[in-house]
Amino acid sequence: MATTxxxxxxxxWVRPSSGLADIPSAIDGRVVARASSSGLxxxxxxxxxxxxxxxxxRSLTFHERADILRGVAAALNACxxxxxxxxxxxxxxxxxxLVDIDGGIGTLFAYASRGRRxxxxxxxxxxxxxxxxxxxxxxxxxxxLTPRHGVALHINAYNFPCWGMLEKLGPAILAGMPVITKPAxxxxxxxxxxxxxxxxxxxxxxxxLQLIVGSTGxxxxxxxxQDVVSFTGSAETSERLQNxxxxxxxxxxxxxxxxxxSAAILAPDAGPGTPEFDLFVTEVVREMTVKAGxxxxxxxxxxxxxxxxxxxxxxxxxALGLVTIGDPRLPDTRMGxxxxxxxxxxxxxxxxxxxxxxxxxxxxxxxxxxxxxxxxAGAFMAPVLLRCDRPAEASLVHTVExxxxxxxxxxxxxxxxxxxxxxxGEGSLVAxxxxxxxxxAAALAFGIAxxxxxxxxxxxxxxxxxxxxxxxLPGLLHGGPGRAGGGEELGGLRGVFHYxxxxxxxxxxxxxxxxxxxxxxxxxxxxxxxxxxRLGYDELRIGDTIETASRAITLDDIEHFARFTGDTFYAxxxxxxxxxxxxxxxxxxxxxxxxxxAAGLFVDPAPGPVLAxxxxxxxxxxxxxxxxxxxxxxxxxxxxxxxxxxEYGEVRWDAEVFNQHGDTVAxxxxxxxxxxxx
Numbered sequence: 001m002a003t004t005x006x007x008x009x010x011x012x013w014v015r016p017s018s019g020l021a022d023i024p025s026a027i028d029g030r031v032v033a034r035a036s037s038s039g040l041x042x043x044x045x046x047x048x049x050x051x052x053x054x055x056x057x058r059s060l061t062f063h064e065r066a067d068i069l070r071g072v073a074a075a076l077n078a079c080x081x082x083x084x085x086x087x088x089x090x091x092x093x094x095x096x097x098l099v100d101i102d103g104g105i106g107t108l109f110a111y112a113s114r115g116r117r118x119x120x121x122x123x124x125x126x127x128x129x130x131x132x133x134x135x136x137x138x139x140x141x142x143x144x145l146t147p148r149h150g151v152a153l154h155i156n157a158y159n160f161p162c163w164g165m166l167e168k169l170g171p172a173i174l175a176g177m178p179v180i181t182k183p184a185x186x187x188x189x190x191x192x193x194x195x196x197x198x199x200x201x202x203x204x205x206x207x208x209l210q211l212i213v214g215s216t217g218x219x220x221x222x223x224x225x226q227d228v229v230s231f232t233g234s235a236e237t238s239e240r241l242q243n244x245x246x247x248x249x250x251x252x253x254x255x256x257x258x259x260x261x262s263a264a265i266l267a268p269d270a271g272p273g274t275p276e277f278d279l280f281v282t283e284v285v286r287e288m289t290v291k292a293g294x295x296x297x298x299x300x301x302x303x304x305x306x307x308x309x310x311x312x313x314x315x316x317x318x319a320l321g322l323v324t325i326g327d328p329r330l331p332d333t334r335m336g337x338x339x340x341x342x343x344x345x346x347x348x349x350x351x352x353x354x355x356x357x358x359x360x361x362x363x364x365x366x367x368x369x370x371x372x373x374x375x376x377a378g379a380f381m382a383p384v385l386l387r388c389d390r391p392a393e394a395s396l397v398h399t400v401e402x403x404x405x406x407x408x409x410x411x412x413x414x415x416x417x418x419x420x421x422x423x424x425g426e427g428s429l430v431a432x433x434x435x436x437x438x439x440x441a442a443a444l445a446f447g448i449a450x451x452x453x454x455x456x457x458x459x460x461x462x463x464x465x466x467x468x469x470x471x472x473l474p475g476l477l478h479g480g481p482g483r484a485g486g487g488e489e490l491g492g493l494r495g496v497f498h499y500x501x502x503x504x505x506x507x508x509x510x511x512x513x514x515x516x517x518x519x520x521x522x523x524x525x526x527x528x529x530x531x532x533x534r535l536g537y538d539e540l541r542i543g544d545t546i547e548t549a550s551r552a553i554t555l556d557d558i559e560h561f562a563r564f565t566g567d568t569f570y571a572x573x574x575x576x577x578x579x580x581x582x583x584x585x586x587x588x589x590x591x592x593x594x595x596x597x598a599a600g601l602f603v604d605p606a607p608g609p610v611l612a613x614x615x616x617x618x619x620x621x622x623x624x625x626x627x628x629x630x631x632x633x634x635x636x637x638x639x640x641x642x643x644x645x646x647e648y649g650e651v652r653w654d655a656e657v658f659n660q661h662g663d664t665v666a667x668x669x670x671x672x673x674x675x676x677x678x
Contacts, residue, residue: 002022002023002031002032002033002034003032003033003034003189004016004020004033004034004035005033005034005035005188005189005192005213006192006213007037007040007210007211007212007213007214008195008196008199008209008210008211009040009041009044009045009048009210009211009212010044010045010048010207010210011048011052011206011207014039014040015039016035016036016037016038016039016213016214017036017038017039018036018038018039019036019038019214020034020035020036021034021035021036021185021214022034023035023185023186023187023188023189024340024341025089025378026089026090026091026336026337026338026339026340026378026379027088027089027091027327027328027329027336027337027373027378028373028374028377028378029341029377029378029379032089032189033188033189035185035188035189035213035214036213036214036215037212037213037214037215037216037217038214040212040217042212042216042217042218042219042222043218043219043221043222045180045210045212045219046151046180046219046222046223046227048207048210049151049178049179049180049207049208049210050149050150050151050178050226051207052178052205052206052207053151053178053205053206053207053208053209053210054147054149054150054151054176054177054178054207056205056206056207056208057147057173057176057177057178057205057208058123058147058149058176059123060123060176060205061120061121061122061123061642062115062119062120062121062122062123062125062174062176063115063116063119063120063121063642063644065115065173065174065176066111066112066113066114066115066116066119066174067112067116067644068173068203068204069108069109069111069112069115069170069173069174070108070109070112070113071201071203072108072198072201072203072204073105073106073108073109073112075197075198075200075201075203076104076105076108076194076197076198077105079197080101080102080105082193082197083097083101083162083190083193083194084097084101086189086190086193087100087101087161087162087187087190088328088329088336089189090158090161090186090187090190090339091292091328091336091337091338091339091378091379092291092292092328092336093328093333093334093335093336094328094329094331095290096290096291096328096336097162099160099163099290099291099471100160100161100162100163100164101162101163103162103163103471104160104162104163104164104165104166104167104194105162105166106474107163107166107167107170107474107490108166108169108170110170110474110475111170111171111174111474111495111496112170112174114174114474114492114493114496115174115496116644118492118493119174119493119496120639120641121641121642122517123146123147123176124144124145124146124516125144125145125146125497125500126142126143126144126516126518127142127143127144127145127502128142128143129142130142130509130512130520130521133506137509137521137522138508138509138522139506139507139508140506140507140508140509140512140520140522141504141505141506141507141512142504142505142512142516142520143502143503143504143505144502144503144505144516145497145500145501145502145503146500146501146503147175147176147177147499147500147501148177148226148227148228148253148499148500148501149226150177150223150224150225150226150227150228151177151178151179151180151223151227151228152168152172152177152178152179152180152227152228152229152230152499153179153180153182153216153219153220153223153227153228153229153230154168154169154172154179154180154181154182154230154231155182155216155229155230155231155232155233155241156168156181156182156183156184156191156232156233157184157232157233157296158183158184158185158186158187158294158339159187159291159294159295159296159339161183161184161187161188161190161191161194162190162191162194164183164232165181165183165191165194165195166194167472167474167478167489167490167495168181168230168489169181169209171489171490171495171496171498171499172228172230172499173204173208173209174496175496175497175498175499175500176499176500177228177499178207178208178209178210179208179209179210180210180211180212180219181195181209181210181211181212182211182212182213182216183211183213184233185213185214186339186340186343187339188213188214191211191213192211192213195209195211220241220244220246220247221246222246223246223247223250223252224250224252225250225251225252227250227252227253228252228253228254228255228498228499229241229247229252229253229254229255230255230257230487230489230498231254231255231256231257231258231485231487232256232257232258232296233258233259234258234259235258235259235483235485238256238258238485241254242254242256253498254487255479255485255487255488255489255498256485256486256487257296257429257478257479257480257484257485257487257489258296258483258484258485259296259401259403259483259484260296260401260425260427260428260429260480260483260484261300261301261398261399261401261425261428261483262287262297262298262299262300262301262425262428262429262430262431262469263299263300263301263302263303263421263422263425263428263431263432263448264280264283264284264287264299264301264302264303264431264432264434264469265303265418265422265431265432265433265434265444265448266280266302266303266304266305266308266312266434266435267305267415267433267434267435267437267440267441267444268305268307268308268415268437268440269435269436269437269440270308270434270435270436271305271307271308271311272308272311272315274436275436275459275460275463276434276435276436276458276459276460277308277311277312277315277434279434279458279459279460279463280302280304280312280434281312281315281316281319282319283299283432283434283458283468283469284299284302284316284407285316285319285320285323285383286468286469286470287299287407287469287470288320288383288385288405288406288407289320289323289334289335289383289405290335290470292335292336292337292338292381292404292405293383293402293403293404293405293406293407294338294339294343294403294404295470296429297429297430297469297470297471297472298407298470299407299432299469299470300401300402300406300407300408301397301398301407301408301410301421301422301425302316302407302408302409302410303391303410303411303412303418303421303422304409304410304411304412305411305412305413306411306412306413309387309409309411312409313361313385313387313409316362316385316409317361317362317385320362320363320383320385321362323335323383324371325368325369325370325371325375325380325382326370326371326372326373326380327370327371327372327373330371330372332371333371333372335383335405336380337378337379337380337381338379338380338381338404339379340379341378341379343379343403343404344379344380344381344404346403347365347381347402347403347404347406348365348366348381350400350401350402350403350406351365351384351386351402351406352365353396353400354386354396354397354400354402354406354408355386356396357388357394357395357396357397358386358387358388358389358394358397358408359386359387359389360384360385360386361385361386361387361409362383362384362385363382363383363384363385363405364382364384365381365382365384367382368380368381368382369382381404381405382405383405383406384402384405384406384407385406385407385408385409386406386407386408386409387408387409387410388408388409388410389411391410391411391412391421391424392417392420392421397410398421398424398425398426399426415440415443415444415447416447418444418447419443419444419447419448422447422448422451423448423451425451425483426451426482426483427451427452427480427481427482427483427484427486428451428452428453428480428482428483428484429452429453429454429472429478429479429480429484430452430453430454430455430456430469430470430480431448431451431452431455431456432455432456432457432458432469433445433455433456433457433458434458434459435457435459436459436460441457445457450481451480451481451482452480452481452484453477453478453479453480453481453484453488454472454476454477454478454480456468456469472489472490473490474490474492474495475490475491475492476490476491476492477489477490477491477494478490478491508522508523509521509522509523510522510523510524513542513543517542517639517640518542518638518639519542519543519636519637519638519639519654521654523543524543525543525544525545525634525636526543526544526545527545527546527547528544528545528546531546531604532544532545532546532635532637533603533604533608533609533610534604534608534609535609536609536674536675536676536677537609537640537648537649537651537674537675537676538676538677539609539677540637540640540651540674541637542637542638542639542640543636543637544636544637545634545635545636545637546602546633546634546635547632547633547634548601548602548632548633548634548635549601549632550630550631550632550660551597551600551601551630551631551632552628552629552630553589553593553594553597553625553626553627553628553629553630553631554627554628555587555627557589557593557597557627558572558587558588558589558590558593558627559573561589561590561593561596562590565590565592567590567592569590571584571587571588572587572588572589572590573587574587575587583624584624585624585626586626587626587627588624588625588626589624589625589626589627589629591621591666594621594625594631594657594665594666595616595619595666595668597631598631598633598655598657598666601631601632601633602633602635602655609674609675610672610673610674610675611648611672611673611674611675612672612673613670613671613672614671614672614673615670615671616668616669616670616671617652617668617669617671618667618668618669619666619667619668620666620667620668621665621666622663622664622665622666622667623659623663623664623665624665625659625665629659629660630659630660631657631658631659631665632657632658633655633656633657633658634654634655634656634658635653635654635655635670636653636654636656637651637652637653637654638652638653638654638669639651639652640652643673646676647675647676648673648674648675648676649673649674649676650671650672650673650674651671651672651673651674652669652670652671653669653670653671653672654667654669655667655668655669655670
């Protein structure tokens with residue numbers, strides 16, 4: 001029996017009252033679910049997100065939100081087999097759904113880790129360095145990032161109902177913005193199951209997540225300048241959304257990831273018999289058949305040197321002939337169905353357009369042999385490979401996308417023409433380059449980079465560990481210019497920062513240090529009555545400082561350090577050679593000798609709250625230290641960051657080493673782990 005899908009609005013499940021649309025199985029056409037957003041109050045959903053979900057999320061630190069994401073990811077991982085079973089009805093094989101389901105869950109885990117590792121245990125981010133704004137240093141500026149006081153509306157495509165939803169959800173929740181997510185109706189039954197599992201965890205605050213199954217109604221009318229819309233889908237729908245009066249009037253932040261004509265380029269050196277030629281064939285066939293070619297990153301244009309064209313087409317035809325098409329639930333099936341029969345008809349129509357400029361060299365869009373199913377009852381279609389002999393004179397092959405198992409081979413004459421042909425796509429999410437020639441790699445990569453969000457340069461060295469052409473990764477940008485939408489998702493913290501507002505703040509060092517809870521040079525640095533290494537994490541205050549005694553640096557010190565460490569670089573051992581160096585007055589102390597002696601000056605050696613020194617950041621040696629100079633250290637508590645474990649926290653110290661004239665000779669951040677009171 002078909003399931004009636006429900007929306008999740010204002011923290012309750014809402015069953016639609018009318019207007020149900022049937023959602024067919026891609027395998028056999030039977031109705032597997034019904035969907036409608038009737039009965040939803042979209043204005044109330046937006047208010048609930050802003051007035052309930054937003055404040056609740058913003059009351060948490062980045063680390064607390066990261067912990068929520070980790071818990072949600074773990075819960076989804078525990079029940080993912082349910083999602084796999086449902087997702088088979090979309091026409092996708094289990095390996096297809098590995099990218100969607102495990103990939104989506106993995107993205108949540110990745111953002112949970114980044115939130116803990118790369119963001120502060122605060123509700124804001126200080127971005128970049130302090131900008132001096134006055135000669136005496138009493139007036140400075142910096143930039144902060146804070147959560148926007150709105151709602152993140154996520155409108156997702158049908159091809160990745162799990163990953164497409166979670167790769168948007170993770171960065172938004174980590175940023176502190178409540179989410180209203182709207183999956184594409186064709187696969188909404190998978191998305192609804194995922195949201196049910198998230199809601200069941202009870203980990204997200206009330207109002208932090210809502211789900212619309214069906215139309216968004218008049219929701220866009222209620223968007224404000226604090227809201228964010230993140231869209232994945234067709235250029236036509238994206239343009240309609242961006243032109244909505246409320247989005248234009250209120251300058252709503254709009255992130256679009258649209259379809260594009262991604263390319264694979266075989267370089268002249270990568271002829272038959274080379275590993276790169278084989279990699280090209282494998283990757284093109286994979287991108288044509290994974291998810292039945294229903295990927296925004298799928299290879300649509302396969303560019304080959306004209307001298308390799310015949311061999312490339314023959315190799316592709318041979319590989320495509322080995323692809324088993326059939327019931328995606330069967331373990332031997334390599335390619336399943338398109339999402340629906342209507343989608344198959346749309347692909348066939350696009351192939352017909354392409355065929356006016358290209359000839360079909362493999363496959364028939366109207367005939368398919370499939371294992372274990374009735375290919376006409378479902379949405380099955382054979383892979384179709386076309387060849388465009390004169391791509392420079394054609395236009396449709398660079399503008400028409402058949403969103404299915406379809407690609408066009410295009411011969412080129414010279415790397416300049418290859419770059420020009422790729423650029424005809426007017427912007428894409430990704431392109432792949434297959435070469436072992438460093439000059440060809442450079443010419444192609446930098447020639448097409450302005451038109452792409454991501455490039456894969458694949459060769460025999462990287463192939464064993466490559467994640468492939470079509471796999472967006474949490475740490476790398478997903479998006480592209482022009483036709484691809486001009487948006488950027490993922491990319492590590494870049495994806496989080498879309499949901500934060502960047503604000504410049506000006507004031508005195510003392511005021512900005514107080515606001516940001518991070519010591520700034522020029523802010524008060526009071527000396528502590530007790531050595532700061534005797535103070536626990538919770539006792540230390542931002543700005544607590546120790547000024548050390550001085551220590552002389554002798555020639556014997558330098559020579560002993562050189563013999564002991566083996567660092568006998570001429571600047572430390574040869575007076576004449578050192579004096580000839582424009583940076584040194586003569587023999588100078590090793591930089592690491594200065595660091596070692598500095599530690600000897602500020603360290604309190606007895607057991608105490610300091611558990612470990614685990615790193616130095618931003619180390620710079622600013623002035624040479626000569627024999628006879630003296631050094632002293634000022635060590636200041638710069639920032640404190642809570643750890644996941646309650647027993648200790650991270651302390652970042654500003655360490656500045658001075659000579660006898662008060663000149664700074666070295667500066668760095670010292671990182672320690674400090675015990676907390678039990």
